[in-house]
Amino acid sequence: MITWRYIRSGAMDPAWNMAIDEAIMNAVAEGEAPPTLRFYGWKPATLSIGYFQKAEDEVDLAAVEAQGIGFVRRPTGGRAVLHDQELTYSMILPESYPEMPKSVTESYRVLSTGLLYGFRRLGLQADMVTLADEADRAKYATMGSAACFDSPSWYELVVEGRKVAGSAQMRQRGVILQHGSILLDMDVDQLFALLYYPNERLRERLKRSFREKAVAINDIKRQLGQPPVTLEETEAAFEKGIPEGLGIELKPGGLSERELADAERLVKEKYGNRAWNLKR
Numbered sequence: 126m127i128t129w130r131y132i133r134s135g136a137m138d139p140a141w142n143m144a145i146d147e148a149i150m151n152a153v154a155e156g157e158a159p160p161t162l163r164f165y166g167w168k169p170a171t172l173s174i175g176y177f178q179k180a181e182d183e184v185d186l187a188a189v190e191a192q193g194i195g196f197v198r199r200p201t202g203g204r205a206v207l208h209d210q211e212l213t214y215s216m217i218l219p220e221s222y223p224e225m226p227k228s229v230t231e232s233y234r235v236l237s238t239g240l241l242y243g244f245r246r247l248g249l250q251a252d253m254v255t256l257a258d259e260a261d262r263a264k265y266a267t268m269g270s271a272a273c274f275d276s277p278s279w280y281e282l283v284v285e286g287r288k289v290a291g292s293a294q295m296r297q298r299g300v301i302l303q304h305g306s307i308l309l310d311m312d313v314d315q316l317f318a319l320l321y322y323p324n325e326r327l328r329e330r331l332k333r334s335f336r337e338k339a340v341a342i343n344d345i346k347r348q349l350g351q352p353p354v355t356l357e358e359t360e361a362a363f364e365k366g367i368p369e370g371l372g373i374e375l376k377p378g379g380l381s382e383r384e385l386a387d388a389e390r391l392v393k394e395k396y397g398n399r400a401w402n403l404k405r
Contacts, residue, residue: 129161130158132161134165139197140392142165142213143391146215146217148384148385150302158381158384161215161217162214164213164363169195170194172194172205172208173205184205185321186403197402207311210308215304216367217300219300220300239366243363243365243367243370247342253282285340287337289339290306307359309343309356342359
Protein backbone atom coordinates (compact mmCIF):
# COMPACT_ATOMS: atom_id res chain seq x y z
CA MET A 126 0.00 0.00 0.00
CA ILE A 127 1.43 3.38 -1.07
CA THR A 128 1.80 6.11 1.55
CA TRP A 129 0.87 9.71 0.73
CA ARG A 130 1.86 12.78 2.68
CA TYR A 131 -1.16 14.42 4.31
CA ILE A 132 -1.09 18.18 4.94
CA ARG A 133 -3.77 20.10 6.83
CA SER A 134 -3.19 23.77 6.05
CA GLY A 135 -6.30 25.33 7.60
CA ALA A 136 -7.72 28.61 6.27
CA MET A 137 -5.15 30.58 4.29
CA ASP A 138 -4.73 33.62 2.05
CA PRO A 139 -5.86 32.83 -1.54
CA ALA A 140 -2.50 33.61 -3.14
CA TRP A 141 -0.74 31.30 -0.69
CA ASN A 142 -3.27 28.52 -1.30
CA MET A 143 -2.56 28.43 -5.02
CA ALA A 144 1.17 28.97 -4.57
CA ILE A 145 1.45 26.04 -2.16
CA ASP A 146 -0.35 23.70 -4.54
CA GLU A 147 2.06 24.66 -7.32
CA ALA A 148 5.10 24.47 -5.03
CA ILE A 149 4.14 20.92 -4.05
CA MET A 150 3.69 20.11 -7.73
CA ASN A 151 7.21 21.37 -8.45
CA ALA A 152 8.66 19.34 -5.58
CA VAL A 153 6.92 16.17 -6.78
CA ALA A 154 8.23 16.82 -10.31
CA GLU A 155 11.78 17.00 -8.99
CA GLY A 156 11.42 13.85 -6.89
CA GLU A 157 11.67 15.83 -3.65
CA ALA A 158 8.15 15.13 -2.37
CA PRO A 159 5.85 12.09 -2.28
CA PRO A 160 2.25 12.01 -3.55
CA THR A 161 0.41 14.54 -1.40
CA LEU A 162 -3.13 15.12 -0.20
CA ARG A 163 -3.75 18.61 1.17
CA PHE A 164 -6.86 20.04 2.85
CA TYR A 165 -7.27 23.79 3.19
CA GLY A 166 -9.71 26.68 3.53
CA TRP A 167 -9.81 30.35 2.56
CA LYS A 168 -9.34 33.56 4.54
CA PRO A 169 -11.01 35.74 3.46
CA ALA A 170 -13.75 34.08 1.42
CA THR A 171 -12.39 34.10 -2.13
CA LEU A 172 -13.56 34.09 -5.71
CA SER A 173 -11.17 32.02 -7.82
CA ILE A 174 -11.30 31.90 -11.59
CA GLY A 175 -10.00 29.33 -14.05
CA TYR A 176 -6.70 29.84 -15.86
CA PHE A 177 -8.37 30.62 -19.19
CA GLN A 178 -11.10 32.97 -17.99
CA LYS A 179 -11.11 36.66 -18.88
CA ALA A 180 -11.41 38.28 -15.48
CA GLU A 181 -12.44 41.76 -16.57
CA ASP A 182 -15.13 40.36 -18.91
CA GLU A 183 -16.62 37.83 -16.51
CA VAL A 184 -16.05 39.14 -12.97
CA ASP A 185 -17.44 42.28 -11.32
CA LEU A 186 -14.13 43.22 -9.70
CA ALA A 187 -15.63 46.28 -8.00
CA ALA A 188 -18.22 44.07 -6.27
CA VAL A 189 -15.51 41.62 -5.22
CA GLU A 190 -13.50 44.43 -3.63
CA ALA A 191 -16.52 46.12 -2.04
CA GLN A 192 -17.56 42.90 -0.32
CA GLY A 193 -14.07 42.16 0.98
CA ILE A 194 -13.83 38.99 -1.10
CA GLY A 195 -10.40 37.66 -2.05
CA PHE A 196 -9.58 37.08 -5.70
CA VAL A 197 -7.11 34.75 -7.40
CA ARG A 198 -6.55 33.01 -10.73
CA ARG A 199 -6.08 29.26 -10.42
CA PRO A 200 -3.39 27.40 -12.38
CA THR A 201 -6.11 24.95 -13.43
CA GLY A 202 -8.94 25.48 -15.89
CA GLY A 203 -12.64 25.62 -15.18
CA ARG A 204 -14.84 28.50 -14.15
CA ALA A 205 -15.41 30.77 -11.17
CA VAL A 206 -15.78 29.34 -7.66
CA LEU A 207 -16.74 31.20 -4.49
CA HIS A 208 -14.71 29.57 -1.72
CA ASP A 209 -16.28 30.08 1.69
CA GLN A 210 -18.10 27.37 3.63
CA GLU A 211 -16.15 24.48 2.20
CA LEU A 212 -13.33 21.99 2.52
CA THR A 213 -10.88 22.41 -0.34
CA TYR A 214 -8.65 19.52 -1.31
CA SER A 215 -5.67 19.02 -3.59
CA MET A 216 -4.15 15.75 -4.75
CA ILE A 217 -0.69 15.95 -6.31
CA LEU A 218 1.08 12.88 -7.69
CA PRO A 219 3.32 11.77 -10.56
CA GLU A 220 1.72 10.83 -13.87
CA SER A 221 3.73 7.61 -13.56
CA TYR A 222 1.80 6.66 -10.40
CA PRO A 223 0.91 2.93 -10.49
CA GLU A 224 -2.18 2.16 -12.60
CA MET A 225 -2.98 5.85 -13.08
CA PRO A 226 -4.74 6.35 -16.45
CA LYS A 227 -2.97 8.57 -18.97
CA SER A 228 -6.07 10.58 -19.93
CA VAL A 229 -7.27 13.53 -17.83
CA THR A 230 -10.86 12.28 -17.73
CA GLU A 231 -9.98 8.76 -16.62
CA SER A 232 -7.49 9.91 -13.99
CA TYR A 233 -10.17 12.32 -12.74
CA ARG A 234 -12.47 9.31 -12.35
CA VAL A 235 -9.86 7.39 -10.35
CA LEU A 236 -8.96 10.26 -8.02
CA SER A 237 -12.59 11.23 -7.52
CA THR A 238 -13.34 7.73 -6.25
CA GLY A 239 -11.71 8.87 -3.03
CA LEU A 240 -14.13 11.79 -2.86
CA LEU A 241 -17.03 9.41 -3.45
CA TYR A 242 -16.08 7.41 -0.35
CA GLY A 243 -15.81 10.63 1.64
CA PHE A 244 -19.36 11.69 0.77
CA ARG A 245 -20.65 8.25 1.68
CA ARG A 246 -18.94 8.48 5.07
CA LEU A 247 -21.10 11.55 5.67
CA GLY A 248 -24.18 9.40 5.12
CA LEU A 249 -24.86 10.65 1.58
CA GLN A 250 -25.71 8.30 -1.27
CA ALA A 251 -23.23 9.78 -3.71
CA ASP A 252 -22.68 8.27 -7.14
CA MET A 253 -20.32 8.90 -10.01
CA VAL A 254 -22.28 9.53 -13.19
CA THR A 255 -20.70 8.93 -16.58
CA LEU A 256 -21.59 11.73 -18.97
CA ALA A 257 -21.30 9.63 -22.09
CA ASP A 258 -23.14 11.86 -24.53
CA GLU A 259 -24.24 15.44 -25.03
CA ALA A 260 -27.72 14.82 -23.62
CA ASP A 261 -26.26 13.50 -20.36
CA ARG A 262 -23.86 16.44 -20.04
CA ALA A 263 -26.69 18.90 -20.60
CA LYS A 264 -28.31 17.71 -17.35
CA TYR A 265 -25.44 19.17 -15.36
CA ALA A 266 -24.47 22.21 -17.43
CA THR A 267 -25.90 25.62 -18.16
CA MET A 268 -24.54 27.39 -21.21
CA GLY A 269 -23.47 30.94 -20.58
CA SER A 270 -22.72 30.67 -16.88
CA ALA A 271 -19.27 31.58 -15.58
CA ALA A 272 -19.84 29.52 -12.42
CA CYS A 273 -17.71 26.40 -11.96
CA PHE A 274 -20.40 24.03 -10.76
CA ASP A 275 -22.17 24.60 -14.07
CA SER A 276 -19.19 23.20 -15.98
CA PRO A 277 -19.43 19.42 -16.38
CA SER A 278 -16.58 16.98 -16.77
CA TRP A 279 -16.95 13.48 -18.23
CA TYR A 280 -17.61 12.15 -14.73
CA GLU A 281 -19.66 13.92 -12.08
CA LEU A 282 -20.17 13.20 -8.40
CA VAL A 283 -23.87 13.59 -7.78
CA VAL A 284 -26.35 13.15 -4.93
CA GLU A 285 -29.96 12.77 -5.93
CA GLY A 286 -29.15 14.02 -9.41
CA ARG A 287 -27.31 17.19 -8.38
CA LYS A 288 -23.61 17.95 -8.57
CA VAL A 289 -21.85 17.93 -5.19
CA ALA A 290 -18.19 18.63 -5.98
CA GLY A 291 -16.37 20.98 -8.32
CA SER A 292 -12.87 19.89 -9.33
CA ALA A 293 -10.23 20.83 -11.88
CA GLN A 294 -7.07 19.09 -13.03
CA MET A 295 -3.83 20.05 -14.73
CA ARG A 296 -0.67 18.20 -15.76
CA GLN A 297 2.77 19.74 -15.85
CA ARG A 298 6.31 18.33 -15.81
CA GLY A 299 5.01 14.79 -15.41
CA VAL A 300 2.81 15.63 -12.41
CA ILE A 301 -0.96 15.62 -11.90
CA LEU A 302 -2.58 18.33 -9.79
CA GLN A 303 -6.27 17.93 -9.05
CA HIS A 304 -7.97 20.28 -6.63
CA GLY A 305 -11.53 21.17 -5.87
CA SER A 306 -14.29 22.28 -3.54
CA ILE A 307 -16.38 20.16 -1.18
CA LEU A 308 -19.16 22.58 -0.28
CA LEU A 309 -20.81 22.51 3.13
CA ASP A 310 -23.02 25.49 2.29
CA MET A 311 -23.34 27.63 -0.81
CA ASP A 312 -24.41 31.27 -1.18
CA VAL A 313 -25.67 31.20 -4.76
CA ASP A 314 -26.94 34.79 -4.62
CA GLN A 315 -23.53 36.10 -3.61
CA LEU A 316 -21.71 34.06 -6.26
CA PHE A 317 -23.90 35.35 -9.08
CA ALA A 318 -23.69 38.92 -7.76
CA LEU A 319 -19.92 38.79 -8.33
CA LEU A 320 -20.18 37.77 -12.00
CA TYR A 321 -21.05 39.83 -15.06
CA TYR A 322 -24.11 39.05 -17.19
CA PRO A 323 -25.57 41.02 -20.11
CA ASN A 324 -28.80 41.65 -18.18
CA GLU A 325 -30.57 40.78 -14.92
CA ARG A 326 -33.07 38.51 -16.63
CA LEU A 327 -30.28 36.23 -17.83
CA ARG A 328 -28.58 36.34 -14.42
CA GLU A 329 -31.78 35.18 -12.68
CA ARG A 330 -32.43 32.44 -15.24
CA LEU A 331 -28.92 31.05 -14.91
CA LYS A 332 -29.11 31.29 -11.13
CA ARG A 333 -32.30 29.22 -11.06
CA SER A 334 -30.75 26.65 -13.36
CA PHE A 335 -27.62 26.53 -11.22
CA ARG A 336 -29.68 25.72 -8.11
CA GLU A 337 -31.32 22.84 -9.97
CA LYS A 338 -27.97 21.35 -10.96
CA ALA A 339 -25.67 21.96 -7.97
CA VAL A 340 -26.09 21.33 -4.26
CA ALA A 341 -24.10 21.66 -1.03
CA ILE A 342 -23.83 18.97 1.64
CA ASN A 343 -25.96 20.76 4.22
CA ASP A 344 -28.69 21.49 1.67
CA ILE A 345 -29.09 17.74 1.33
CA LYS A 346 -28.87 17.20 5.07
CA ARG A 347 -31.68 19.69 5.66
CA GLN A 348 -33.82 18.05 2.98
CA LEU A 349 -33.33 14.70 4.76
CA GLY A 350 -34.22 16.22 8.13
CA GLN A 351 -30.72 15.60 9.44
CA PRO A 352 -28.45 17.97 11.39
CA PRO A 353 -25.88 19.91 9.33
CA VAL A 354 -22.29 18.71 9.27
CA THR A 355 -19.40 20.80 10.51
CA LEU A 356 -16.11 21.46 8.75
CA GLU A 357 -14.38 19.18 11.27
CA GLU A 358 -16.80 16.32 10.59
CA THR A 359 -16.39 16.78 6.85
CA GLU A 360 -12.61 16.77 7.06
CA ALA A 361 -12.67 13.61 9.21
CA ALA A 362 -14.95 11.86 6.70
CA PHE A 363 -12.72 12.63 3.73
CA GLU A 364 -9.55 11.93 5.70
CA LYS A 365 -10.84 8.34 5.95
CA GLY A 366 -12.77 8.15 2.68
CA ILE A 367 -10.02 9.23 0.29
CA PRO A 368 -7.56 6.54 1.46
CA GLU A 369 -10.33 3.94 1.25
CA GLY A 370 -11.24 4.94 -2.28
CA LEU A 371 -7.64 5.13 -3.51
CA GLY A 372 -6.22 2.20 -1.56
CA ILE A 373 -3.53 4.30 0.13
CA GLU A 374 -2.30 5.24 3.59
CA LEU A 375 -1.87 8.82 4.80
CA LYS A 376 1.08 10.05 6.82
CA PRO A 377 0.65 13.51 8.38
CA GLY A 378 3.38 15.90 7.35
CA GLY A 379 4.20 19.48 6.44
CA LEU A 380 5.85 21.50 3.72
CA SER A 381 9.60 21.33 3.28
CA GLU A 382 11.76 24.45 3.45
CA ARG A 383 12.19 24.19 -0.31
CA GLU A 384 8.41 24.11 -0.85
CA LEU A 385 7.87 27.08 1.47
CA ALA A 386 10.52 29.13 -0.34
CA ASP A 387 9.04 28.19 -3.71
CA ALA A 388 5.55 29.11 -2.53
CA GLU A 389 6.79 32.51 -1.35
CA ARG A 390 8.32 33.11 -4.78
CA LEU A 391 5.08 32.10 -6.52
CA VAL A 392 3.03 34.47 -4.34
CA LYS A 393 5.26 37.36 -5.42
CA GLU A 394 5.53 36.42 -9.09
CA LYS A 395 2.05 35.06 -9.78
CA TYR A 396 -0.80 34.52 -7.36
CA GLY A 397 -0.35 37.64 -5.27
CA ASN A 398 0.35 39.73 -8.36
CA ARG A 399 -2.56 41.73 -9.81
CA ALA A 400 -1.12 41.49 -13.32
CA TRP A 401 -1.20 37.68 -13.16
CA ASN A 402 -4.74 37.54 -11.78
CA LEU A 403 -6.08 39.89 -14.45
CA LYS A 404 -3.80 38.87 -17.30
CA ARG A 405 -6.36 37.48 -19.77
